[in-house]
Amino acid sequence: MVSNNVGRASIHHVANRAGVSAATVSKVLRGVKTVKPANVEKVLAAVKELDYRIDPLASDLRRAKRRIIGVIIPELESEFFGRLTSRLETLAEAAGYSLAIATSQESEERELKLVERMHDWRVAGTILAPVRSERGLGATAMKKIGMTAVLVDRVVANDTFDTVTADNANASAQIARKLAEAGHKHVLLLGLNEVSKSLRTRISAFREEIEKSGAEMKVDLLLAEGPLDDLRQAFSNYLDETRPTAVFSLFQRGTLVVLSEFRRRAIQCPQDISVVGFDDAEWMQATYPAVTAVVQPIRQIAERAFERLLLRIETPQSFAVCQLQPCTFVERESLVDLKTAVLRPEQNRRRHNPPG
Amino acid sequence: MVSNNVGRASIHHVANRAGVSAATVSKVLRGVKTVKPANVEKVLAAVKELDYRIDPLASDLRRAKRRIIGVIIPELESEFFGRLTSRLETLAEAAGYSLAIATSQESEERELKLVERMHDWRVAGTILAPVRSERGLGATAMKKIGMTAVLVDRVVANDTFDTVTADNANASAQIARKLAEAGHKHVLLLGLNEVSKSLRTRISAFREEIEKSGAEMKVDLLLAEGPLDDLRQAFSNYLDETRPTAVFSLFQRGTLVVLSEFRRRAIQCPQDISVVGFDDAEWMQATYPAVTAVVQPIRQIAERAFERLLLRIETPQSFAVCQLQPCTFVERESLVDLKTAVLRPEQNRRRHNPPG
DNA sequence: CTTCATTTGTAAACCGATTTATTTCTGTTT
DNA sequence: AAACAGAAATAAATCGGTTTACAAATGAAG
Numbered sequence: 001m002v003s004n005n006v007g008r009a010s011i012h013h014v015a016n017r018a019g020v021s022a023a024t025v026s027k028v029l030r031g032v033k034t035v036k037p038a039n040v041e042k043v044l045a046a047v048k049e050l051d052y053r054i055d056p057l058a059s060d061l062r063r064a065k066r067r068i069i070g071v072i073i074p075e076l077e078s079e080f081f082g083r084l085t086s087r088l089e090t091l092a093e094a095a096g097y098s099l100a101i102a103t104s105q106e107s108e109e110r111e112l113k114l115v116e117r118m119h120d121w122r123v124a125g126t127i128l129a130p131v132r133s134e135r136g137l138g139a140t141a142m143k144k145i146g147m148t149a150v151l152v153d154r155v156v157a158n159d160t161f162d163t164v165t166a167d168n169a170n171a172s173a174q175i176a177r178k179l180a181e182a183g184h185k186h187v188l189l190l191g192l193n194e195v196s197k198s199l200r201t202r203i204s205a206f207r208e209e210i211e212k213s214g215a216e217m218k219v220d221l222l223l224a225e226g227p228l229d230d231l232r233q234a235f236s237n238y239l240d241e242t243r244p245t246a247v248f249s250l251f252q253r254g255t256l257v258v259l260s261e262f263r264r265r266a267i268q269c270p271q272d273i274s275v276v277g278f279d280d281a282e283w284m285q286a287t288y289p290a291v292t293a294v295v296q297p298i299r300q301i302a303e304r305a306f307e308r309l310l311l312r313i314e315t316p317q318s319f320a321v322c323q324l325q326p327c328t329f330v331e332r333e334s335l336v337d338l339k340t341a342v343l344r345p346e347q348n349r350r351r352h353n354p355p356g
Numbered sequence: 357m358v359s360n361n362v363g364r365a366s367i368h369h370v371a372n373r374a375g376v377s378a379a380t381v382s383k384v385l386r387g388v389k390t391v392k393p394a395n396v397e398k399v400l401a402a403v404k405e406l407d408y409r410i411d412p413l414a415s416d417l418r419r420a421k422r423r424i425i426g427v428i429i430p431e432l433e434s435e436f437f438g439r440l441t442s443r444l445e446t447l448a449e450a451a452g453y454s455l456a457i458a459t460s461q462e463s464e465e466r467e468l469k470l471v472e473r474m475h476d477w478r479v480a481g482t483i484l485a486p487v488r489s490e491r492g493l494g495a496t497a498m499k500k501i502g503m504t505a506v507l508v509d510r511v512v513a514n515d516t517f518d519t520v521t522a523d524n525a526n527a528s529a530q531i532a533r534k535l536a537e538a539g540h541k542h543v544l545l546l547g548l549n550e551v552s553k554s555l556r557t558r559i560s561a562f563r564e565e566i567e568k569s570g571a572e573m574k575v576d577l578l579l580a581e582g583p584l585d586d587l588r589q590a591f592s593n594y595l596d597e598t599r600p601t602a603v604f605s606l607f608q609r610g611t612l613v614v615l616s617e618f619r620r621r622a623i624q625c626p627q628d629i630s631v632v633g634f635d636d637a638e639w640m641q642a643t644y645p646a647v648t649a650v651v652q653p654i655r656q657i658a659e660r661a662f663e664r665l666l667l668r669i670e671t672p673q674s675f676a677v678c679q680l681q682p683c684t685f686v687e688r689e690s691l692v693d694l695k696t697a698v699l700r701p702e703q704n705r706r707r708h709n710p711p712g
Numbered sequence: 713c714t715t716c717a718t719t720t721g722t723a724a725a726c727c728g729a730t731t732t733a734t735t736t737c738t739g740t741t742t
Numbered sequence: 743a744a745a746c747a748g749a750a751a752t753a754a755a756t757c758g759g760t761t762t763a764c765a766a767a768t769g770a771a772g
Contacts, residue, residue: 008478010728021752026730034750053476057413057422058728062757066413076442082432086459098473101457103442117454120409122364259642283637286615288644366758377722382760390720414758418727 009050017046029054056098060122069097069309070118070126072138074106074154078252079281080298081129084152087302088127095310097124104131104138106193111138119145125309127152133197134158150309152301154197157322162308164323165198166296168278171327172202173209175248175276175294180215183338184246184274188220188238190258191250192231202250202278220244232257239265245338246274252281259287275334289333297325365406373402385410412454416478425665426474426482427457428467428494430510434608435637436654437485440508443658444483451666453480460494462487462549467494475501481665483508489553490514506665508657510553513678518668520661520679521554522652524634527683528558529565531604531632531650536571539694540602540630544576544594546614547606548587558606558634576600588613595621601694602630608637615643631690645689653681 015022020039027035028043035043046052060066069092073081085101092099100121104111108131115138118126125148130136134155142149143160155163179187189206191199203221210217222238224231235257249255255277262269269275269289277284280295304323311317371378376395383391384399391399402408416422425448429437441457448455456477460467464487471494474482481504486492490511498505499516511519535543545562547555559577566573578594580587591613605611611633618625625631625645633640636651660679667673 011730012728022729023731023752023754024750027751030730036750039751053472055478055728056476057478058417058757059730060757061414061417061728061759062730064757076432076438077435078438079433082434082438086432086461089459090461099457101455103445105442105446116409120412122411122413253638256639256642263642263646281639282609283612283639283643286612286619286644287639287642290619367760368758378759379722379724379761380720383721386760392720395721411758414727415760416727417729417758418760420727 009052011052011054013050014043014046014052017050018042065124066122067097068100068121068123070114070121070123071099071101072104072111072114072118072126073101073129074104074131076103080252080279080296083298084129084302087299088306091302091306095306106131108132108137111136112141114138115141115145115147119147125149125313127305127309129153130155130197132195134161134163148309148312150305150312152305154199156197156201157320159320162305162312162317162320162322164301164305164308164325166301167324167326168198168201169205170324171278171294171329172205174329175278176206176209176215177213178335179246179248179274179276180210180213180217181337182246182274182335184244185216186218186220186244186246188222188242188244188247189250190231190235190247190254191221191223192225192228192254193251194223194225199250206248218244228253228257232261235261239267244273246276246335249275249277252277252279255279255281255284255291255293259291263288270334270336274336277334280330284330285332292332292335293330295328295330297327300325365408367408367410369406370399370402370408373406374398420478421480422478423453424456424477424479425453426470426477426479427455428460428470428474428482429457429485430460430462430487432459436608436635436652439654440485440658443655444662447658447662451662460487464488464493467492468497470494471497471501471503475503481505481669483661483665485509486511486553488551490517490519504665504668506661506668508661510555512553512557513676515676518661518664518673518676518678520657520664520681522657523680523682524554524557525561526680527634527650527685528561530685531634532562532565532571533569534691535602535604535630535632536566536569536573537693538602538630538691540600541572542574542576542600542602544578544598544600544603545606546587546591546603546610547577547579548581548584548610549607550579550581555606562604574600584609584613588617591617595623600629602632602691605631605633608633608635611635611637611640611647611649615647619644626690626692630692633690636686640686641688648688648691649686651684651686653683656681 011022011025015025018025020043024035024039025043028040056067071085071088073085076082089099100118100123102114104114111131127150128138128142129152130138132154134151139151139161149161151158151161151163153165155165157163189203191203193199207219210219222234224234231254239261247258249258255275258275267273275291277291277293280293284291284293304325367378367381371381374381376399380391380395381399384396412423427441427444429441432438445455456474456479458470460470467487483506484494484498485508486494488510490507495507495517505517507514507517507519509521511521513519545559547559549555563575566575578590580590587610595617603614605614611631614631623629631647633647633649636649640647640649660681
């Protein structure tokens with residue numbers, strides 16, 4: 001029986017050509033040993049002649065487990081998730097899986113839909129970087145469904161799923177300590193998307209560290225939901241009435257907002273206000289000034305997450321582990337020690353007047 | 357006959373529950389009208405009770421065309437392809453397709469493998485952003501296979517595939533004109549990955565424009581294959597012996613190399629050397645100085661490409677079209693007019709000595 | 713009350729693979 | 743040469759759907 005799928009040979013074509021049954025072809029291709037060498041030859045020849053390749057989806061259908069791993073991330077436009085996904089792709093391929101990548105676009109409703117889609121696709125497992133946290137719509141649905149999954153990035157420990165994330169708390173506390181030691185007595189924490197677990201962790205860890213250490217510091221917090229411009233506006237309003245000695249941006253694009261607003265207002269950084277950013281980017285070495293930042297261990301997050309997922313796919317695990325990957329810290333120019341710094345205002349003026 | 361796939365109801369379960377045949381269930385679900393309302397009710401009820409959802413892969417298997425569109429891009433770590441992919445995802449979903457995203461990691465061999473994988477997956481069509489050009493390994497294989505595809509970004513017109521790309525030539529010529537008009541008589545073109553068609557177009561268009569206009573300008577070209585650090589080194593060596601009046605970086609990360617090398621050497625931009633970048637990024641407004649750049653119409657590229665692909669999937673087209681999407685231009689601070697600018701060196705010194 | 717034309721419903725084939733249960737082919741051993 | 747064990751090959755069932763071809767039910771016309 002020869003089918004009608006234009007241009008593409010099926011296993012039956014090969015069987016015909018080789019004068020054997022489809023079952024034999026399947027065996028040869030999967031390397032089952034119980035085939036006479038002469039027949040192996042014939043099959044291989046037919047495969048070559050017909051340019052035959054297994055249809056992995058048809059194959060998976062019968063095997064009842066698909067060699068596809070779902071990846072759901074909030075967005076693809078920042079370096080963080082791009083890098084993460086890229087690394088996951090490499091790992092997945094090495095393990096014989098393909099990736100089904102989808103972005104929730106920072107929407108929990110969409111996240112839920114995507115979880116369902118992954119379920120429909122019968123993926124072997126899913127790596128979810130939730131919009132919100134391990135209690136969000138997506139993760140909740142996964143739990144109900146009983147999906148094999150690992151949660152990354154905007155999560156904390158959880159008793160259903162393995163979680164892998166940067167050690168936000170530690171990194172944030174470290175920044176708090178540094179700022180306190182550098183004599184900063186008034187710091188603004190700047191964030192977006194209050195809903196993200198990572199952000200909340202960064203905020204609370206900062207506060208707790210200050211409290212614990214007994215340092216004398218006023219900590220302001222500025223958050224804005226929705227588009228980045230809202231945050232820009234809020235930050236601008238804030239600066240109209242307050243001048244902290246340092247700003248700690250809790251996410252990458254926030255750092256950009258800070259820098260560009262400083263520029264617009266001709267605020268000198270770090271002389272007037274210091275800046276530290278959570279989440280490093282390549283461009284931070286080229287800004288004015290170069291930004292001191294926390295760098296997240298993206299590679300490690302990807303690797304640990306994938307490792308756990310594979311483990312769970314292959315052997316059902318009894319309890320969930322929570323892995324915190326340590327961040328590192330790049331010291332550049334944007335953060336000064338108020339106690340030791342001797343500021344020479346004359347040399348620090350920028351030449352351009354702020355545009356507009 | 358009730359199957360064994362744990363936890364998941366199949367169409368047969370639903371048929372049983374509703375007391376009809378699987379064929380009827382299929383019809384109801386696909387909205388075929390020839391089903392008695394009473395049966396529609398029963399099926400819908402059973403679907404809800406069993407939480408049934410069609411397995412799209414099994415469904416596609418029989419339909420012989422899969423509702424999956426392949427996307428092959430060189431990398432996911434830069435804004436450009438992240439944005440492009442994101443947009444494509446939205447478009448694909450609106451049209452009832454899922455995306456299979458894969459990165460060639462700037463390797464043509466990998467690109468070829470991915471084309472083959474997409475073919476194995478029997479995708480309805482593929483959008484390829486080639487590592488090299490419309491004549492690279494991937495596109496060649498696609499042609500041989502007879503795959504429905506659209507080529508984007510690093511391509512020019514082609515008689516087999518539709519191509520969609522930024523109008524590199526025009527944008528580059530425009531930069532050439534601007535530089536000439538601003539009195540720059542010695543310009544360095546800085547690029548990576550000589551193999552990319554876009555880059556080659558940008559270079560040749562620049563040269564041709566200068567030649568055509570008869571402007572008097574020395575044009576140097578610096579390229580480096582492989583890692584970015586090679587380019588950094590090459591650029592550093594170049595600066596040891598030459599000082600152009602302007603650098604035109606032909607790609608985004610090149611602009612970063614230029615800026616950081618300037619910083620290291622305490623070269624004043626734009627007073628000592630001007631900079632223009634191809635491919636804008638959000639961070640370019642926060643660098644020192646803010647970078648004047650060409651911005652690529654990513655959204656439009658995604659939309660035109662998807663539109664053409666859909667057209668080809670639905671009705672085989674006879675001949676290929678080539679769409680050039682116009683770029684725009686953001687004027688910021690890094691490019692000066694040598695004829696009018698009055699430079700005041702005293703105010704332009706940066707305060708920090710270059711590190712190291 | 714037939715007869716014929718429509719609707720509506722379903723059994724069975726099919727998509728392209730894998731897996732099972734069974735048959736056929738070997739090669740020994742009596 | 744018959745009997746039997748082990749190896750190799752295959753027919754058929756299966757995965758979860760869709761589609762086809764035909765049968766059954768319904769309705770209208772004669």
